[in-house]
Amino acid sequence: GQQLNQSPQSMFIQEGEDVSMNCTSSSIFNTWLWYKQDPGEGPVLLIALYKAGELTSNGRLTAQFGITRKDSFLNISASIPSDVGIYFCAGLGTQGGSEKLVFGKGTKLTVNP
């Protein structure tokens, strides 16, 4: 089945630093989604990408839909302590004739003040 490889698994950074994480796959996806999950809470949608090559920003967050449709990255600029959490990528792709959402295993971000 389709799988997403999300990296890095965890990151420890200083406040103010920029962050980059990515998801790759051997399968093609039609939509890429990036979520953030705070401890004990449900994931919250950050950015949705619908077109290959699309670059979208949401405040200090920027995400891109890879031109091959097999990857996506998320950048966070000038990190702050409230950026702490787990970031998940998710791809919508066709499997067995129907669309299915596949999740990466997450990148755990720790920001030191």
Added chain:
Amino acid sequence: DGGITQSPKYLFRKEGQNVTLSCEQNLNHDAMYWYRQDPGQGLRLIYYSQIVNDFQKGDIAEGYSVSREKKESFPLTVTSAQKNPTAFYLCASSITPLAGTQETQYFGPGTRLLVL
């Protein structure tokens, strides 16, 4: 406010007991989903429903059951057959404009289930 609510926030289950987790949405979304999340792991799909009175097994449906009698509600029952039920359970919903497709999913706040 439109959104997805899950209750309770924490739930304790005794050995051999069935428990039901509630999920309600007022977003008028057609599709609803249940995921299980274990520490350090991604989300694994338990069941999903694209329309009222219909639901499909996900990747880890064994030991779970669901119903979809109303568009707004998709309760999940963790049965005694689920031998390792301790996990964080997440409900999600989405619009499904076309059969066989999915749209962006929005999540509830989750229910943490603990076995006594």
